[in-house]
Amino acid sequence: MTLELNQVAQQVKAMGRSLAEQRPQLDDNLQRAQTLLRQFSNQQSALHERIQRAEKAQQGQRFEWVGAAPTQEALAEVYSLPPCPQQLTVIASDGSQIHPDPHAITLYYLINTGCIIYRHGSNKKPETYSPKPRLFYEPEDLFDDQGRLISTGEVNVKRDLAELEVLTNLGPAYAQTIPEPVLALMDGQLTLRVIDLPFDQQQDRQDEYIAMLDILREADVLLAGYIDRPRSTFTLSLIHLASLAFEDINEENLRRNHFRPLTDLDLFNFLGPGERSAIFSVRAKGLDRYTFAGHTIHFFYLNVSHNPAIPHLARVEIPAWIVANQTALDTLHAGIVRQARITGGYPYVLARADELAVISNEEREAVDMMLAVAMRQQGLSPEISLKQRNKNAYRFGRESFRL
Amino acid sequence: MSTVLPIGWVLRASTVGFTVGCRVLQPTTPHFGDLVKVPVADDVSVFGLIYNVQVQDDPAVRQLILVGEMETEAILDQRENRLVPIEVSVLVVGYQRGKQIYQGLPPQPPLSLDTLILCSDADIRAFTQTLDYFRLVLNSAQIPADEVLVTNLRRAAEVYPPETRRQFLIGAGRELARLLSFDLVRLDNILRRIRPV
Structure with a gap:
């Protein structure tokens, strides 16, 4: 053991003191943020004007404004747990990879995916599906035109595409053959993270991904991305805008967000068991292609816990076509909570899909x-x-x- | 002569006993006290008695139990898809070379991944023609020896035709009386439980 724990111990104590000292300030900020959330709960138009001003203020700057935009739902409203259909099919997929390692015996990478189909109310064992793992080793798989080795980010994009491909293959097939609703769950955000790709590949990969979202929409598969313990601050960015006078919204003030390091999880700590927050849409320039294709990314926070004393909040991302369909939204809300309560806080199918995909x-x-x-x-x-x-x-x- | 499908594979072994991993899904679930055998080489099989069946611990199952929101589908998934292995412990009581059965310890133990199979009725009848293996069982420490023997004898008796079943059990009782003449309480406990109806 090389870590000298006795030298870390003093720093750990100091860390504990620092965390305790930050608490009163955080509590004050949280109270202020929640007050603003209630105050602006029904002022969607005013908030949209502020968002437009913020986006304009950031134009030409290096960083764009990223945050939440209100929908028609009141911002501070709480939506209780709807009844879950007795019969419901939930499909989840997950992926795992071996990244190329320049220190290994040779260069290659491998992608493995796993999938589970859980039919609530069927009294049948869930079906599992593991597509053939894909081993990539040809030069054109490994190197770009300049001879650079494929990055871990690019491999991750291929894995994400493979995960959605499994859902796209199975979701519509089930939706066509069974009477109950079909819910497809992904672990993590709903969008493809392309920032690590070379610019010329970003759009192609996104188009490929969006084409698969189109297939799921056509088949009426209820699609959601489940983010456990998110660190996101989309709504707090909106609250920060609300805290500024309209004319004070400028590049400098936007950078000074006094609510940091609070997160949206803190903001929505008032959600009771099974309750969800209002739905917001994500405003970010990189998501324009999703919006053009009718998949504008929305989200809500959801307390999946059944114990009022121990809340467990997750962010759930959904495309616009789910938001527009109240029945689908309620089914998705109830289905996710039902799944999470099997394990005590995380959808059972996602845990199992991970188990099926993981490469030890x-x-x-x-x-x-x-x-x-x-x-x-x-x-x-x-x-x-x-x-x-x-x-x-x-x-x-x-x-x-x-x- | 024996059940064709293997019920498990050897995990670890010694001359006196071995442990087998098997899946809940296997068509022939092993039972406590069953006579089983492991073919180890051409014409050589090791015989043993199951003295313990243990379901392995699994954090995912423990979590489901703690939460308590059990759904039929999740239970079936855990039992049939996840295939959490169960471990079967076997006491070695004999071996067979060619057609000759020897009651006692074999010259070599099974190896990892050798297959365990349940003995057929004919195997059981052939093996229990002599009862020298009683001493191995009764002298084995740290296993429920009396329980293993009682269960094994009851099951063995069932594979004998009704006209010879009583004779088999009386012979077994006599052998036990000879071995346990110094411990009448223990002998009485076993005899009462294998008494022919």
């Missing part, structure tokens, strides 16, 4: 071992880098894949 360290080592054998059979000499060999030797006292 042992499996990763096994893939490396199989590759080493395959390479030796072809007369090649698989060698990990000296850096990795030394790390293995010092960390584990062994070299795990030397043949």
Whole structure:
């Protein structure tokens, strides 16, 4: 053990004191934010004007204004848990990957996805589905035109696309053959994170992703992204706008958000068991393509706990076509809570999809071992880098894949 | 002669006993006291008695129990899809080489991933032609020896035809009386429980 815990101990104590000292200020800010939320609860038009001014103020600046925009729902309103249909099918997918490692015996990456179909009220065991893992090793998979190795961000985008592809294949197939509503859940945000991609690829990947959202919409599959313990501040950014006089909305004041480091979870701590917040839309320039395609990203906060003393809030992202359909929205709201209550705070299907997709360290080592054998059979000499060999030797006292 | 489908695979083994991992889904669920065998090489099988069946701990199952919001679908998922392994502990009581059955410890234990199969009625009848394995069972510490033997004898008796069943149990009782003559309370407890109806 190299970490000298005795030297960390003093800093940990100081950290504890600092957290306690921050609390009164945070509580004051939270109270102020919640007061503003109630005060502006029905002033959607005024808030939209402020958002437009903020977006204008940020034009030409390096950073755009990102935040929540109100919908027709009152901002501070609380929406209680609707009844859940007795019969409901919930499908979830998740993905896992092995990133390319320049220190490994050879360059490759692998994507694995898992999926579960849980039919509430069926008295049948859920079906699980694991598409064939995809191993990428050809030069065109690994390198771009300039010979640069594919980044972890690009691999993650491929994984996210594969996750949605599974839902797109299975969701409509079930929706067409069974009478009950079909809910498709994704772990994390609903949008594809393309910021790590080269600019020319961003739009292509987003278009590919949006085309799959179109298929789910056509099939009436209720789609949602579930974000557990989010650190997002979309609504607080809106509240910050509300706290400023209209004429004071400028680039400098927008940067000084006094509500930091509060998060939206703090703001909506008044949600009771099963209750959701009002729905907001996400305002961010990068999401324009979703809006043009009719998938404007909306969200609400949801307390999935059944214990009033222990709230458990998540952010749920949904596309515009769910917001426009009250029955679909209520089914989705109730279905997510029903799923989360099986495990005590996190949708059961997402936990199981993760279990089906995850690549353990042992499996990763096994893939490396199989590759080493395959390479030796072809007369090649698989060698990990000296850096990795030394790390293995010092960390584990062994070299795990030397043949 | 034996159940064709394996009910589990050897996890760890020694000459005196071994542990097998198996899945809840297997068609023939192993029972406490069952006579089982593991083919270990050409013409060689190791016989044993199941003395413990243990469902392995699993954090996901523990969490579901703590929450208590049990749904039929989730229970089926845990039992049939997740296939949490159960561990079956077996006491070695004999081995077979060719057609000859020996009651006692085998020259070599099974190896990892050898398959465990339930003995057929014919296997049970063949194995219980002699009862020398009683001593191995009764002398085994840290297993519920009396319970294993009682359960095993009752099940073995069932595979004998009605006309010889009583004779088999009386023979077993005599062998037990010989082995446990120094402990009449223990002997009485076993005899009362295997007494022919």
